[in-house]
Amino acid sequence: MMDADAIIIGAGACGLMCAVQAGYLGKKVIILEKNEKPGAKILISGGGRCNYTNQFASAEQFISANSHFIKSAFNQWTVDDTISFFETYGIQGKEKTLGQLFPEGKNAKDVVDVFTSACADFGQEIRTKADVKEIEVLPDGFKVTYQKNEKTISLRAEKLVIATGGLPIPKMGATDFALRFARKHQLKIIETAPALVPLTITGKNEEWFSQLSGNSVFCEVSNDEISFEENILFTHWGLSGPAILQISSFWRRGEVINLNLLPGENILLLLDEERKMNGKTLVSTLLNRFYTKKLTDALGKFLPLSKPVASLTKIEIELIDETIHRFKVKPAGDKGYDKAEVMRGGIDTNEVSSKTLECKKIPNLFFGGECLDVTGWLGGYNFQWAWASGFVIAQQI
Structure with a gap:
């Protein structure tokens, strides 16, 4: 028996958007988040004001070994889509400078609330304080084992999404989880380093x-x-x-x-x-x-x-x-990573499909957000990539 259509590891920008978009499609997901609350990095972004996208976002403002990789995702989920999505939930964008959009009269907590409320409406579960210990690749899906309050719990699903972010700001719960998983399964990694630092x-x-x-x-x-x-x-x-x-x-x-x-x-x-x-x-x-x-x-x-x-x-x-x-x-x-806003490098984009973000070597496994070798400029670009990658993956769940 499967516990959900998909398990998402990481309740950051990508994971949360993926869960909501999957909800629109009638799919059931369970998000596992190591922190006490979802959206930890969203909450501190822009000094708590959250620069949630940039009007000028395109492939031009991203660093990757494959500069064309994100074009497919950005064609599927545009800046206008991001703006419309948040407007639907009562958040209007106000440009500060250089195309940077902030929630007018609201803040980062309101952005996170959009996702937690929508997840609740769709019946998507967000399990916090869930420390994933093991992922088993099964013939019919995945078995994810995690610890919570000293209890060991296992879940099964046909699809698995790894959206655990990068290495910056370890005090906010950042880990090398995605990179360790990739190395274990012989996926190539582009050398990582602190960026926007x-x-x-x-x-x-x-x-x-x-x-x-x-x-x-x-x-x-x-x-x-x-x-x-x-x-x-x-x-x-x-x-x-x-x-x-x-x-x-x-x-x-x-x-x-x-x-x-x-x-x-x-x-x-x-x-x-x-x-x-x-x-x-x-x-x-x-x-x-x-x-x-x-x-x-x-x-x-x-x-x-x-x-x-x-x-x-x-x-x-x-x-x-x-x-x-x-x-x-x-x-x-x-x-260093304590003060960096994002990570440069990550899982080689050649390891996943640019159209679906599915891992080429492990079917039904998806990587999204910062753990991939996609690094945006300062000014809302990295959020736009997170939202876009979350949307793209949700279409496959």
């Missing part, structure tokens, strides 16, 4: 960055591959802020990143204009128009702040241009 600075420059802790500046951050224009935040251990989190997904240890501290402006033209209008203006006075006094003063380590613009030599002008527009930083590392 702050970067650390050590050595001779550590004190310079540390003294600027708390200062934020709009900046273009780039490497040889990509660039992002958003705020950066100086911290006592290095750099954070949206632009740094974005570039971190593309950064590799030992690489240098470039900071354009004045994007959209040309410091050479500004200096020239100032020289024509008032050559007595100090370099510090000019820079204070764009930066906090603390940041301007800190730049005095590299620049002749106390010199009038008209007195600058050619070499000094070149130095100012290089420092302001091409400030080079060589991070020592990152803050």
Whole structure:
């Protein structure tokens, strides 16, 4: 006897969407969640406000060894589908910036409530504090054994969904469950690493960055591959802020990143204009128009702040241009999975069908969400992938 049409391991964004969509199709599922409550990562996303999708989400904003993989899922479940789904449950999207949608007048808890309420309406079970210990692949399905309150319980179902997320934020219950299962069954894994994560600075420059802790500046951050224009935040251990989190997904240890501290402006033209209008203006006075006094003063380590613009030599002008527009930083590392928002890498997408997300080697097994080698930019993209993958899998249950 089967206990449900499918067992879903993980009550995160993908697992919850999968359960609700399966409910629409009249399918019965049981979700097993290790945490005390479902949607743990949803609840802390966006500082508790939950940036639940992005109006511009497409394959372009994702990192994967197969850049075309998610196109099929995004064709099946679009951003408009996400917006309509949440509107049906009383959540209207409000754009904050760069296409990021947040629930207007509501928060992350309201987003989770959408799923828990819908699951209750459809009779889908969410069993929390359920620590899965073993998965047996049977000729007619799967047997999942878990522990709850020191009791050992087994369930059987024809279909199995693994949506246990990635490695970031272990204190929220993140584990390597999906990766361990994949390795056990000889599924290929793309090397994993923290992504959307702050970067650390050590050595001779550590004190310079540390003294600027708390200062934020709009900046273009780039490497040889990509660039992002958003705020950066100086911290006592290095750099954070949206632009740094974005570039971190593309950064590799030992690489240098470039900071354009004045994007959209040309410091050479500004200096020239100032020289024509008032050559007595100090370099510090000019820079204070764009930066906090603390940041301007800190730049005095590299620049002749106390010199009038008209007195600058050619070499000094070149130095100012290089420092302001091409400030080079060589991070020592990152803050690790404790501070990362997502994981880069994961189960190789070649191991699953792009149309159904079914495992090619193990029929009726599906992987969705962050455990796969699909990593989105900051700004609601990873949620869009979670919702889409949950929907796609539900069509197969």
